[in-house]
Structures are given as C-alpha cells and as structure tokens.
Amino acid sequence: MTNPSTLRARAVVTALVAAGIRDVVLAPGSRSAPLAYALHAAEDAGWLRVHVRVDERSAGFVALGIARVRPAAVVTTSGTAVANLHPAVLEASHSGAPLMIVSADRPHELRGVGANQTTDQVKVFATAVRSFTELPADDADPMRGVRSAVTRAVAAATGARTRAPGPVHLNVAFRDPLTPDDGPWAGEVPAPVQVVATGPVEPVVLPRGPRTVVVAGDGAHRAGPVQEVGSWGWPVLAEPSSGLRGAATAVAAGRVIADELAREIERVVVLGRPTLSRPITRLLARDDLDVVVVSGRADWADVAGTARVVADAIAVPGDLGAGERDWLHRWQLASAAAITALDRPRPLDGPTVAHAVLGAGGTVLLGSSMAVRDADLAAPAGPAFAAAQVLANRGLAGIDGTISTATGVALTGTPVRALIGDITFLHDVGGLARGRFEREVDLQVIVLNDDGGSIFATLEHGKEEHAETFGRFFATPQSVDLAALAAGFGARHQEVRTVSELMDALDQGIHGRSVIEVRLDPAGAHERAERLTGSVRQAVRSALGS
Numbered sequence: 001m002t003n004p005s006t007l008r009a010r011a012v013v014t015a016l017v018a019a020g021i022r023d024v025v026l027a028p029g030s031r032s033a034p035l036a037y038a039l040h041a042a043e044d045a046g047w048l049r050v051h052v053r054v055d056e057r058s059a060g061f062v063a064l065g066i067a068r069v070r071p072a073a074v075v076t077t078s079g080t081a082v083a084n085l086h087p088a089v090l091e092a093s094h095s096g097a098p099l100m101i102v103s104a105d106r107p108h109e110l111r112g113v114g115a116n117q118t119t120d121q122v123k124v125f126a127t128a129v130r131s132f133t134e135l136p137a138d139d140a141d142p143m144r145g146v147r148s149a150v151t152r153a154v155a156a157a158t159g160a161r162t163r164a165p166g167p168v169h170l171n172v173a174f175r176d177p178l179t180p181d182d183g184p185w186a187g188e189v190p191a192p193v194q195v196v197a198t199g200p201v202e203p204v205v206l207p208r209g210p211r212t213v214v215v216a217g218d219g220a221h222r223a224g225p226v227q228e229v230g231s232w233g234w235p236v237l238a239e240p241s242s243g244l245r246g247a248a249t250a251v252a253a254g255r256v257i258a259d260e261l262a263r264e265i266e267r268v269v270v271l272g273r274p275t276l277s278r279p280i281t282r283l284l285a286r287d288d289l290d291v292v293v294v295s296g297r298a299d300w301a302d303v304a305g306t307a308r309v310v311a312d313a314i315a316v317p318g319d320l321g322a323g324e325r326d327w328l329h330r331w332q333l334a335s336a337a338a339i340t341a342l343d344r345p346r347p348l349d350g351p352t353v354a355h356a357v358l359g360a361g362g363t364v365l366l367g368s369s370m371a372v373r374d375a376d377l378a379a380p381a382g383p384a385f386a387a388a389q390v391l392a393n394r395g396l397a398g399i400d401g402t403i404s405t406a407t408g409v410a411l412t413g414t415p416v417r418a419l420i421g422d423i424t425f426l427h428d429v430g431g432l433a434r435g436r437f438e439r440e441v442d443l444q445v446i447v448l449n450d451d452g453g454s455i456f457a458t459l460e461h462g463k464e465e466h467a468e469t470f471g472r473f474f475a476t477p478q479s480v481d482l483a484a485l486a487a488g489f490g491a492r493h494q495e496v497r498t499v500s501e502l503m504d505a506l507d508q509g510i511h512g513r514s515v516i517e518v519r520l521d522p523a524g525a526h527e528r529a530e531r532l533t534g535s536v537r538q539a540v541r542s543a544l545g546s
Contacts, residue, residue, distance in 0.1 A: 002182045004142040005174040008135070009034035010041075010185060011143040012102065012172060015150030017047045018190040020158075021073050021100065023411070024048055025063040027056040029077020031117070032104035033178040038185070039075070045186035051411055052438055053404075056081045058431050060088030061401030064099055065365075065408020068391055071098040071158055072408070078105050079117035082124055087400050092167040093128040095219065095395030096297060098157040099167040101129070107137035107173045121171050130166045131156040137173040147193075155195040163198060164298040203313035208320070210266040210290060211327050213258070215280055216242035216250075217301060218394035220272030223294050233320035234269070235331035239276050240358070240366060240375040241394060246386035251331050253338035253377055255279045256536050260334070260544060265289060269314065273301040275394050276376050330544060335381065337543035341536045342378050348499055349528060350448050351378030353518055356499070357419050357446055360506045361387030365406040367420030368397045369455040371448060375419070377533070399424040403431030403445060410441035415510035422449040426478060432489035432513060444510045445491075450520040452477040457525040477522070486515040495519060 012035065016024070024039055026032075043050045051066075053059035056076050066072035076082055082103045092099040106118045123132050133149045150170065159165030214229060214236040221243025229236060230248030237254030238245040251257060255277035258265075262283055267290040274280050284291065285304035292309045293300045300310050320328070342351065354375040358364055366372040372392050379385060393405055403425070406418035425447045434440065448454075452475035456462055461474050471477070486493040491513040496502045505516050 002180070003177050004137070004139045005034040005176070005178055006037065006180045006182070008138070008142040008146065008172065008174065009038040011146040012150060012170075013038040013042050013047075014190050015147045016073060016100070016154070017042065018147070018193045019151050019154035020192065021071055021154060022048050023051065023063075023066045023070070023072045025051045025053060025059045025066070025072065025074040025408075027053055027059040027074070027076045027081060029081055029104065030178065031106060031174060032075055032077040034174050035075050035102065035104060035172075037180050041184065041186040045189075047186065047189050052435055054433070054435070055430050056084035057087065057401065058404040058428065058433070060085040061404035061428070061431065062408040062411070064088045064092055064097055064401070065405040065410075066412055067092065067097040067099045068405070068409055069412040071100065071154065073100040073102055075102045076104065077117075078103065078121065079119055082121050086125065086128075087398065089125050089128050089167045091393050091395045091398065091401070093395065095393065096159070096165045097167070097395075098159070098165050100153060100157050101125070101167060101169045103169065103171050105171050105173045107175045125167070125169055128167065129169045130159075130162070130164060131168045133170050135170065135172045137175045139175065151193050151195065159297065160195045160197045162298060163296065201312045203315040204292075204309055204311040205315050205317060206269070206292065208316065208318050208324060211264055211323075212267040212269060213237055213265055214269045214271065215274050215284065216244040217270070217272035217274030218242060218392060220244050223271040223296050229271070232316045233324055233328055235328055237280065238381065239272075239274065240372060240379055240390045241392035242272050243390075244271065245379065245381055245390070246383065248382060249328060250381040250385070251335035252379070252381040253335065253342070253536050253540070254381075255376065256338060256533065257331060257334045257540055258283055260537070260540050260546065261330070267292065269294060270301060270307070273394065275397055276373055333543045334540045337539040338536050339380065341539035344535075346532075347521075348497065348502070348518065349520065349532070350374035351532060352499060353446065353448060353502060354378050354419060355380070356502055356506060357417055358385065358388045358390065360417070362510070363389045363391070363409060363414050363416045365402065365409060365416055365418045366390060366392040367402045367418065367424040368393065368399050369421055369424065369453065370458070371419045371421055371424075373455070377536070400427050401431070403428040406443055406445070407431055407441055410443045411439065415442035415444075417444045417446060417510065419446045420448070421454065422447055422451065422478070422480075422482070423453050423476065425482065426480060429485050429489070432486065432491050432515075434490060434513065440512055442510045442512060444514050444516060446516045446518060447482060448520055449482060449517050450522040450525065451479060452522055454522065454525045458529050462526040475522070482515060482517050489513075491515050493517065
C-alpha cells in the first residue's frame with residue numbers, strides 16, 4: 001500500500017496539471033518532500049517543468065515572473081519558509097498575477113505543542129490571497145477533496161469566474177512517512193478540467209467631442225478590449241509597462257505635456273493602474289473632469305474617487321472631428337519637441353540608458369524607483385516603441401525580488417533584460433544564483449550604479465536643507481563590488497561608462513546570465529533631473545506657442 005502522504009502529494013500535482021499549471025518553483029524542505037517526489041516524477045513524465053531555488057523569497061518572485069506570462073505555482077516546506085513568500089504574494093495580489101502557493105504543513109496534532117518548524121500557517125497571508133484552502137492530513141482517504149480544492153484554487157488565481165486574478169494559498173498537511181514506498185508513478189498527462197470564464201458585457205458608448213486624453217497605467221493592455229485605442233484618435237499618455245506605449249497616438253514625455261495642457265483637458269479615459277507621475281495623479285484628482293475608468297477586472301483604479309463611469313469596455317463610434325484632430329495634432333507636436341530635447345547629447349545618465357535599453361527591443365523588466373521613471377520620461381512612443389515588451393512590478397512598486405522576477409520571465413523561454421538601480425540589485429542579488437542542475441536563463445541585468453538610492457534625490461528629501469540627513473538615511477551608499485558579486489554567482493560582468501560602450505554591450509545580445517554595470521555620477525542627481533525636465537518642458541512650451 002502506498003503511504004497517505006505520497007498519495008496526497010500525487011493527487012495535488014495531478015490536479016495542478018489538470019487545472020493548467022505547467023510551471024512549479026520548488027524550494028527544498030523535509031515536510032514538503034512528498035510534493036518534491038511527486039513533482040520529480042511528473043516532470044520526468046513530461047507533465048510540467050520544475051524550477052528549484054534554495055531561497056524561498058527568491059522562489060516566490062521567480063514564480064511571480066513566470067505568472068507574468070502564464071499561471072505558476074510555488075511549493076515550500078513549513079515554518080518560516082512560508083513567510084518568506086509574503087513579499088511576492090503581496091506584489092501578485094496588487095498586480096493581479098495568477099500565482100499559486102502550495103505550502104506543506106505539519107499535521108494538526110503537532111500544532112501548538114512546541115513541535116519543531118511548526119507555526120500557524122492558516123490564512124498566514126490574510127487578505128492578500130484570493131482564496132485559502134487547507135487540506136488536513138487524512139490517512140483514511142488522502143485523495144478526498146483534493147481535485148476540487150485545487151481546481152477551485154487555480155480558477156481563483158486566474159480569475160476565471162471572479163474577474164479578480166491574483167495569488168491563492170493551498171496549505172497541505174503531511175504525516176510521516178514523507179518518502180514514497182512503491183514503484184514509479186505518473187504516466188499520461190491528466191485530462192484537463194475546464195472552468196469556463198465569465199462572458200463579455202456590452203461596452204459603454206463614449207461620444208466624440210470633448211478634448212480627451214487616455215491615461216494608460218501599468219497593465220492597461222489587460223483592461224478589456226483596448227486594441228483599438230489608437231483608432232480613437234485621442235492622445236495616449238502611456239506608462240512604459242502599460243502595454244500601450246506603442247499605440248499609434250501615444251505621446252512621449254506625457255507627464256510633462258500633460259502639465260502644460262492640463263487646463264484644456266475635458267475628459268480622461270483611464271486604463272490600467274497609473275502609478276508613476278505626480279502630474280498625472282493631480283490630473284486624475286480633479287473633480288471638474290469627466291473621468292471614465294475602463295477595467296476588465298472586478299476592481300479598478302480610482303484613487304481620488306473622481307470616476308463618473310466604470311466600465312468593462314468602451315466603444316467610440318464615428319470619425320474624428322476637426323476639433324479632435326487639432327487636439328491630437330497639438331499633443332503630437334509637443335511629443336516631437338520633447339523627443340528632440342531628449343535626443344540632445346549629454347553625459348551618460350539614467351534616461352539615456354533607459355532609451356537605449358528599450359530601443360534595443362525584446363522583453364524588458366523595469367525596476368522600480370528611478371529606472372521605470374527614467375523610461376517613462378525618455379522612452380519613445382508610438383511605432384518606435386512597438387519593438388519592446390515592458391514589464392514591471394508595479395503592484396506595490398517595491399524593489400525587492402526584481403532579479404528573481406526577471407529570471408521567472410526568462411524561464412518561460414524569452415530572453416530578458418532587467419534595468420534596475422544598484423540598491424535594487426543588492427536587494428535581490430541572490431536571484432542571480434542558479435543551481436547546478438537547473439536550466440540556464442538568458443538574462444541581462446543592466447545596473448544603474450550611482451552608489452545609492454538616487455530617487456530620493458529627486459524628492460523633497462534631496463533638497464539642500466536636508467543634506468545632513470540625506471546621505472546616510474536616504475541615499476545609503478554601499479560601495480559594493482558588483483563585478484565580484486556577479487562572478488560569485490556565475491554571471492558575466494561588464495562595466496560601461498559611455499553611450500557607445502553601452503550600445504556595444506546591448507548589441508552583443510542576451511546569452512546566459514550577465515550584468516552590465518553603468519557607472520553614473522551620484523553627485524548632483526537632483527539638479528541633473530531638474531535640468532533635463534526643464535529643457536523638455538521648455539521645448540514643449542515652444543512647440544505649443546506658450
């Protein structure tokens with residue numbers, strides 16, 4: 001007779017595959033051993049792919065990276081291993097990524113009695129998960145309820161019935177013995193379980209006429225049927241990770257232009273979740289505008305509570321009128337002027353690097369803090385941007401787990417560039433690690449190294465009156481040898497100090513793990529950012545005749 005823990009683990013893995021999970025990230029442990037044996041057999045049978053990571057925190061973000069492309073699961077043992085997933089779970093929750101957490105647990109009789117590595121794992125992630133399911137140890141019928149529980153959990157993660165995708169937690173208890181006591185297992189791939197998604201609804205019709213702009217935040221391309229956004233004929237202010245920066249009517253340096261034309265805007269259509277720009281935040285907070293929010297999910301972004309309409313989709317009938325054509329033309333003139341100002345030669349800086357990286361095309365993951373803001377200011381828009389697919393952890397906009405997230409995306413089979421700052425690099429340098437038996441990934445990490453958190457220099461903390469506090473308590477320079485760190489994890493390292501050196505490095509392509517360190521001068525970061533934004537603003541004003 002096969003022991004109950006082995007049967008339970010095999011039932012869980014079978015149900016995961018039947019529900020559509022094809023990638024599982026495993027952090028090794030003893031209590032989760034039944035799942036490890038089952039996953040090994042399932043991978044050998046061609047059911048799925050397993051990715052082993054020794055650090056649970058990194059494992060969670062690797063799974064999150066995979067979940068940016070397709071649903072994924074992460075498996076951990078009991079105790080602090082589960083808690084280490086919390087940062088990735090929070091990011092998945094706020095960004096709507098279909099991430100499934102499968103945690104192993106001790107049986108009920110070992111809880112609360114001082115047993116080793118035993119804590120209360122029930123609803124440990126609180127409201128951050130879309131669902132929580134516990135499978136207690138069951139020696140009499142270990143497969144009872146497993147298929148239903150896993151199917152419902154995966155459906156909740158993908159939002160198939162709820163339109164609210166995000167992380168889910170399945171907590172599975174195992175009793176000893178934890179190793180299989182029979183022969184080989186796993187044969188044909190289990191038959192899929194089909195959970196039919198909820199159907200589409202009728203779009204809300206928006207009339208033409210008002211001077212309208214489209215604000216496209218993170219994940220805007222998932223906001224419903226928005227493929228026709230370019231045909232609406234309205235200026236699109238698209239964040240880099242919106243998926244709509246390549247729209248025909250997208251404009252560059254949108255946050256600067258919006259500041260100049262704010263008084264003339266009459267209507268705003270919001271797609272996705274805008275998070276980057278204070279001018280855009282101010283725009284969306286105005287109560288004298290007609291704000292329309294489009295979200296294909298159960299929730300929506302309306303921070304200031306100004307939305308007049310919240311819809312799954314919109315339709316814009318009719319052709320562009322003369323007034324709308326003139327309105328669009330003004331934005332396009334301003335965009336062209338901004339691009340010209342940004343293209344003027346200057347010393348190597350963050351916006352120059354962001355422009356080069358995104359211009360190289362392919363899949364790019366932008367780190368939070370300055371990298372994504374540099375890209376927002378300096379990246380091209382419209383057809384010139386279409387070659388790049390941009391991702392970012394904008395759910396909570398944290399800097400942790402960024403390299404691991406990029407690794408997860410790369411594990412889906414696409415080469416990835418990650419553009420991050422040096423503090424972000426240090427936060428997750430362990431994400432560069434690759435086990436001897438694990439697949440190599442094509443990942444190029446471009447590090448903007450200005451020896452500290454330069455984003456704070458662009459905020460009020462960087463003002464002269466706070467200079468005494470700023471260095472130690474905000475910039476936090478580390479002076480770490482990035483080349484030595486990269487070498488220690490088996491990644492190639494290259495330092496660049498000029499634009500031409502950077503372009504040469506990007507032209508080499510992405511092969512295996514590598515780190516390109518871009519050395520920037522930390523002194524005067526605030527002043528340089530102000531000068532660049534000022535020059536763009538002046539160019540925009542000249543183009544608009546104001």
